[in-house]
Amino acid sequence: MKRRKYLVLFTLFLTNLVDQPAPEVVIEQGILSGKISPDGSFFEYVGIPYATSNINTRFKAPLPPPSWNGVFKAVEETSMCPQASIIGIIGSEDCLTINVYIPALARKLLPVMVYVHGGAFVLGSGGKLLYAPDFLVKHDVILVTFNYRLGALGFMCLGIKDAPGNAGLKDQIAALRWVKKNIAAFGGDVENITLFGQSAGGTSVSLLLASEATSGLFKKAIVMSGSAISSWAINRQPIWIASLVAKELGHNTDNPNELYEIFSKIPFKELVRAKPEKPLGKYLDTQLLHLPCIEKHIPDVEPALTDLPYNLLTKKPKKIPVMYGSTSKEGLLIISKDNEQTVSERDSKYLFASDLEFETEEEAEKEDNKARQLYFNGQIMSMNNIMNISDLMSHLYFEIPPILESEITLSTTADVAVFNYYFNYSGGRNFLKYLTGFKNETGACHGDELLYLFRGDLWPFPISRKDKKMIDWMTKLWSNFAKYGDPTPEDASDLPIKWVPSKRNDLKFLYIEDDLSMGTIPSPEAYRLxxxxxxxxxxxxxxRY
Incomplete structure (x- = not known):
């Protein structure tokens, strides 16, 4: 009798260690099976191929996804797209997979939130290491995350049919088309899809807002710490960048067809590993090599971007609600590896990037002096004023561009809802501030808002009561926006404030701190400059070419 009792208990223990199957889902490709989350609150279907990429489609738009017979077990996250890591080059070219997370008790069509991961267009994936869905799905939304090609494989831009450019953006568009086609089978509302992302993911969302190829694919957008009109969003000299990569690999050419012959045959690990230094001249550009580009017209090739995003946003705006925002100390991430030498090199440049142009050097120097007076009171940059450098990096790269984009949206589209925020919260889940060594600084580093939206396997520490309140606020605001186009609708009694939308010539910001409050532009002098x-x-x- 006692032995039988122990056998039953042991069987129950083993059962809890085995993934419990989620309901099967039928999509165009075939039948999927998923698994139930450990706490039983949501179903997950992960590692689903949404398109095909391999050496034969390298640098091009992806091919359609595969079909299958029988049941595809969507229970394991698959390989991320190729990228550098501390253990070398990881990932595989066949990496275009998507993950779908559904509240287990859903009884109606649910709003869908599609997330684009960040990582400077060279790192990251849509996996649960950072983007575990637990916090968001409890608000009755479906969360979708995915991988897209990165670095040279995703953003090599040669202006020829075999390498037109923006393969990574075209992956994102393919993922959105897959969601539009298939999400109803998971209980999602195809007419209520919100696209959101942070950093390079936020910039991607902004680029897809500008792109004519995304018409009808999403109804709302959230742009976090990024913008299509930021100085680092576009590769303005793609052939030059490609020639630098070729030189690093032992070749000396700037002929697009010759470059393609080199890059199309080389093992992907060698291509991803090639990271030449980019000569920057006088402007404060980044060392990022592989970025979205403006494509040439090529017959039978659908472009993702046909003009500079500023021109597209002003001339062909989409009339959809948008949320824009940044953190208060974005620049901490950039200065985290600075020393006297790197600061001195930065001081030798203008305090603006090459997306500005001046008629004469004298005019550029005059405007540079205005910026130096604001940030450094005329002093040279040094480690003694490193926090002033952080402020400059925050404003130039992350804080001001989405504000200017907000103004474009409000000035070109009548009656569109635009919500602006400023994340200034410092808690136990500000993981990037902790990792950069600035954990004692006030405010929030670039990326610090992420673990208040996603559980993230990366950060296994207990959640304090204070952080739990911030998680509840953030996920409620973001999911309300996805549901209603308004983060604080009339019946949002569990939120302590009404988030007032911005108007033309009257931007209003939700300050996300220990308390929530409405205010004006956070850095008015920098904004005016x-x-x-x-x-x-x-x-x-x-x-372009």
Missing amino acids: WKYMYEKYRKLSVD
């Missing part, structure tokens, strides 16, 4: 700079000197054309 960069608004003036970009209105007067913004480049409106690009010599």
Whole structure:
């Protein structure tokens, strides 16, 4: 009798260690089976191929996804797209998979939130290491995450049919088309899809807002710490960048067809490993090599971007609600590896990037002096004023561009809802501030908002009561926006404030701190400086090839 009792208990123990199957789902490709989350609160279907990429489609738009007979077991996250890591180059070219997370008790069609991961267009994946769904799905939304091609494999831009550019963006578009086609089978509302992302993912969302190829694929957008009109969003000299990569690999050419012959045959690990230094001249550009580009017209090739995003956003805007925001100390991530030498090199450049153009060097120097006076009171950059450098990086790369994009949206589209926020919360889940060594600084580093939206396997520490409140607020605000186009609808009694949308010439910001409050533009002097700079000197054309 006692032995039988122990056998029953042991069987129950083993059962809990085995993934419990989720309901089967029938999509165009075939039948899927998933698994139930450990706490039983949601179903997950992970590692589903949404398109095909391999050496034969390298640098091109992806091919359609495979079909299968029998049941595809969507229970294991698959390989991420190729990228550098501390253990070398990881990932595989066949990496275009998507993950779908559904509340277990759903009884109606649910809003869908599709997340684009960040990582400077060279790192990351849609996996649960950072983007575990637990916090968001409890608000009765479906969360979708996915992988897209990165670095040279995703953003090599040669302007020829075999390598037109923006393969990574075209992966994102393919993922959105897959969601539009299939999400109803999972209980999702195809007419209520919100696209959101952070950093390079936020910039991707902004680029897809500008792209004519995404018409009808999503109804709302959330742009976090990124913008299509930021100085680092576009590769303005793609052939030059490609020639630098070729030189690193032992070849000396800037002929697009010769470059393609080199890059199409090389093992992907060698291509991903090639990271030449980019000569920057006088401008404060980044060392990022592989970025989205403006595509040439090529017969029978659908482009993702046909013009500079600023031109597309001003001339062909989409009338959909958008949420824009940034963190208060974005620049901490950039200065985390600085030393006297790197600071001195930065000090030798103008305090703006090459997306501005000036008639003379004298004019550029005059405007540079205005920026130096604001950030450094005329002093040289040094480790003694490193936090001033952080402020400059925050404003130039992350904070001001989405504000200027908000103004474009409000000025070109009548009656569109635009919500602006400023994340200034410092808690136990500000993981990037902790990892950069600035854990004692006030405010929030670039990326610090992520673990208040996603559980993330990366950060297994207990959640404090204070952080739990922030998680509840953030996920409620974001999911309300996805449901209603309004983060604080009339019946949002569990939120302590009404988030007021911005209006033309009257931007309003939700300050996300220990408490929530409404306020004005967070850095008014910096805003006025960069608004003036970009209105007067913004480049409106690009010599692409």
